[in-house]
Structure formats: C-alpha cells, structure tokens
Amino acid sequence: MFKHVLVLLRYRRTLFSLVVLLLCGGLLMDGELLLLTSSSNSGSFLNRSQKYRLMSTVPVTCSPRTNIAFLKNHKCASTAIQNILFRYGYKHNLKFALPEKGNFFGTGLDSFRAEMMLSSTLNKLQPNIFAIHTKWNHIEVKKVMPTNTVFFTIVREPIALFEAFYAFSRAKKRTGLTLEQYIREVPTNQKRENKAGLFHYNTMAWDFGMPEEKLNNLSDVWNMVMQADEQFGLVMVVERMEESLVLLADYLCWELSDMLVLDLNSLRNKFKKPLRQELRNILQKKLAPDYLIYRYFLKKFDQQVEAYGRDRMAVAVSRLRDMMAVLMDLCSFIKKNAPQLAGKYRPSSNKVEGFKANGDMCSLYTLPELSFLSLLRQKQRKEITIHKTNTSQPPG
Known part of the structure; x- marks a missing residue:
C-alpha cells in the first residue's frame, strides 16, 4: 500500500x-x-x-466544412489560425493550396492569380484548404477552390499591427529609418517596394487586395469593405481571440477542441516599444483606411457575438479555456525565444517566440509555418504520386 x-x-x-x-x-x-x-x-x-459536441457549440444539423479559404493578413495572429487549419487538414487527409517554395503565392506586391497555384506540381489535385499569404483576389481564389468553399479572415487594431510589422519585417534595417522617423517622414502614398519587405501603411487594406493607386481613397476602401462583407462569412478580431475561435468553430461546424492553439509567431517583448501619444495621433490619421476596415468588422463581430448569444458565448469561452489549460499541462509546452529552439521547431525570425513540447504527440501545435509547410509538401507529393499511379493503370 x-x-x-x-x-x-x-x-x-x-x-x-x-x-x-x-x-x-x-x-x-x-x-x-x-x-x-x-x-x-x-x-x-x-x-x-x-x-x-461541446455546449451546443456545433449545431447537430450541420456537417464539418472541409473546403475553406482563409485570407492570411499580416501580423493578425494569422499564423496561429493557419496552424489550426493545417492541423485539421493534415489529420483529415485534406488537400492544400501550396506554393512550390516559401510561404507566399506571388511576391506580395502582385495580386493572386489562379495560375500561381495551378502551375505548381504540388497542386495536381483540387485543394480543400487555401491558407497561404497572398495579396487577395477573391475572383481568382474562387477559380482554384471547390464551389462550396467558405471564406473567412481576421483583422487587428491598426496601430498594434503597424508596430508589430515594423519590428518583424526589419524595416529599420531595410529603410534606414527608426519607427518615429518612418511615421513622421514617409508619406502614405509612397510606393511599396520589396526592399521594405512589404512593410508600409495600411497593410490590411493591401492584403485585402486594394490596388496601390486606390489605397488611400476612403471611398474606394469602403467599396472594398462592402464587397468583403459579402465574400467572407466570418471576420475574426485579434483583440477578441477567444470569442473569435468560438465563432470559427461554429462557422466551420468543427469541434471546439479543434480550435486549441498556441500563440505562434508572436513578437518577443524586447521588440515591443509603445509609441508616444503624439506619434499615435499622427499614425492614426495615416492608417485611416485600415481603421475603416477594422471598425466596420469589429462592429459586425459584435453583432455576430450577440446573435450567437452572450451567455452561450461565455460558456463556450470557459470550456475553451479549460481544454487549453489541460492541453498545456499534458504537453508541457514551454515558451522559448526563437534562438533557443533548434531544427524544425525554430521559427524563421529571431524576433518571435516559439514553443517546445513534451513528445511528438503534441508537436503539430508547435510547428512554425515553414516547417509545417515542408511537412504538407512532403505528404502531398506522395499523395499525388499515388493518385498518378492509380489513374495510369488500365482497369482490371
């Protein structure tokens, strides 16, 4: 005893x-x-x-959505959302829209075109999930996806996004300007260039697909927002992440447990430097297009939460937290700075944080974007080879 x-x-x-x-x-x-x-x-x-099905989070009358397109906006916790989609698709043997290399369709300066995906040897089978960085073109994305595809994206408070993107994109090294100098000296109509690593004002408007010549015209931005409101069934909000995950589970008809995710690719605290109010005021005016997008979809988000039910939402968020706490304990996740991690678990940028897990069972939660893409490419190449072999054999 x-x-x-x-x-x-x-x-x-x-x-x-x-x-x-x-x-x-x-x-x-x-x-x-x-x-x-x-x-x-x-x-x-x-x-x-x-x-x-947790607390009626998933209606018993719906079936899980498996044809999904996600507009991956820069520095909007989109890598974490991508990880959710990658894990689900990997587990259920779904096909992905994948570039031959890297994590972009196009250069980021040109809008998505169907041939960017169709020309790739990795996309010989129609994809179920589109979750890759690109400058959005809804018509072209629809060309490569099944007809019953559902669309969603995520937005973030524009100044917070701008600060994070400045640090992450190494804009100081690329432009020779401090953050304060950039805000004071660089006009909003300055042309985007590769040397700036895509960093500039109004990144969300750009990612949503706004042409450069119309980017600072609020009437044109408003028209784009109206189109996006019709195209995307859900626009998540970074500052309301837990509620966003609950709504995403509901929208996709997935289990709430599918929404468990780590704070991947998050900027390390040492690179976060709050702006003085004077600079925030200047920046807020320069980010007017992004604020138009953010405020509209934040209001729409509130309406969706209300429609879901405040009490029901509170229960679902509490359950999500409970499950996340259990997962953290079972997997013994340890948050580490990127330079402290090695191999496939090391993020591509030294300015972000990653995670170490206890054993391979939990590893998919911790895989950085590029490592997960390598895993998916390897799997998809094998599936394409098998499909080609099976279709080339004469019927028995």
Whole structure:
C-alpha cells in the first residue's frame, strides 16, 4: 500500500491532469484532444465520429466544412489560425493550396492569380484548404477552390499591427529609418517596394487586395469593405481571440477542441516599444483606411457575438479555456525565444517566440509555418504520386 502511495505521489501531476481532463471531457490522442461523454452502456472513450459536441457549440444539423479559404493578413495572429487549419487538414487527409517554395503565392506586391497555384506540381489535385499569404483576389481564389468553399479572415487594431510589422519585417534595417522617423517622414502614398519587405501603411487594406493607386481613397476602401462583407462569412478580431475561435468553430461546424492553439509567431517583448501619444495621433490619421476596415468588422463581430448569444458565448469561452489549460499541462509546452529552439521547431525570425513540447504527440501545435509547410509538401507529393499511379493503370 505504501509503495502505491509513493507511485501516486510521484506521478501526481499526471494524475491531476487526467482528473481535470475527465472533468473537462477530453483526452489527447494522436495529437488531438478527443472528447468524452457519459453513456448508459459504458464509460469508454468515444471514437472521432462520436465526439460529444461541446455546449451546443456545433449545431447537430450541420456537417464539418472541409473546403475553406482563409485570407492570411499580416501580423493578425494569422499564423496561429493557419496552424489550426493545417492541423485539421493534415489529420483529415485534406488537400492544400501550396506554393512550390516559401510561404507566399506571388511576391506580395502582385495580386493572386489562379495560375500561381495551378502551375505548381504540388497542386495536381483540387485543394480543400487555401491558407497561404497572398495579396487577395477573391475572383481568382474562387477559380482554384471547390464551389462550396467558405471564406473567412481576421483583422487587428491598426496601430498594434503597424508596430508589430515594423519590428518583424526589419524595416529599420531595410529603410534606414527608426519607427518615429518612418511615421513622421514617409508619406502614405509612397510606393511599396520589396526592399521594405512589404512593410508600409495600411497593410490590411493591401492584403485585402486594394490596388496601390486606390489605397488611400476612403471611398474606394469602403467599396472594398462592402464587397468583403459579402465574400467572407466570418471576420475574426485579434483583440477578441477567444470569442473569435468560438465563432470559427461554429462557422466551420468543427469541434471546439479543434480550435486549441498556441500563440505562434508572436513578437518577443524586447521588440515591443509603445509609441508616444503624439506619434499615435499622427499614425492614426495615416492608417485611416485600415481603421475603416477594422471598425466596420469589429462592429459586425459584435453583432455576430450577440446573435450567437452572450451567455452561450461565455460558456463556450470557459470550456475553451479549460481544454487549453489541460492541453498545456499534458504537453508541457514551454515558451522559448526563437534562438533557443533548434531544427524544425525554430521559427524563421529571431524576433518571435516559439514553443517546445513534451513528445511528438503534441508537436503539430508547435510547428512554425515553414516547417509545417515542408511537412504538407512532403505528404502531398506522395499523395499525388499515388493518385498518378492509380489513374495510369488500365482497369482490371
């Protein structure tokens, strides 16, 4: 008996995690948080097709969406959202729209064209998920996606986005200007150039597809916002991330457990330097197009939360937090600065944070974008080869 007590004490952390997990209704298997429910016949774990739908987050009348296009706006927590899509697609053997190399369709200065994807050897099968950086062109994206594709994106408070993008894009090194000098000296109509690493004012308007010559015309931006409102069924908000994840689960008819995600590609604190109010005032005027986009979709987001139900939302957010706490404990995620990580788990920029996990079971949550893309390319090449072999064989 005494030996059993010692064993229990030794593994008290694991036992505590399992107890909490049982209370929260989940179990991590094969890198996925599976959900539990009580049954009159047994208390066994349910298979994936029998997952309990959390707090009516997913209507029982809908089916999971598998054809999805995500406009990946710069510095809008979009890498974290991309990770959710990558994990889900990888788990369910979905096909991805992938560039031959890198993480962009095009240069970022030119709008997406269907041939950017169709010319790639990685895209011989129609994709289910589009989640790659590109300057958006809705008509061209629709050309490469199934007809029942759903569209969504995410926005962020413009000054916070601008500050983060300045640090992340190494704009000081590229332009020779400090952040204050850039705000004071660079006009909004200055042409975007590759040497600035795409950094400039009104990044959201640019990513949404605004032509450069119309970027600072608020009437044209407003027309684009009206089009985007019709095209995107959900526009998430970085500052309301937990609610955004709940709405995303509802929109895609996925489990709430599919929304568990780490704060990937987040700028390290040492590179965050708050602006003085004077500079914020100047910048706010220069970012008028982005503020038009942000304020419109923030108001729309509030309406969607209201339609979802405030009480129902509070319950779902609480459940999401519980599951995230359990996942953090089971995987023993440790946040590290990028230079402290090695191999495939090291982010491409030294200015961001990454994560180390306990074992391969949790590794997909921690994979940086470029490493995950390499994994998907490898998998997709194999699938294309198998498909080509099967279709080239004569019928038996």
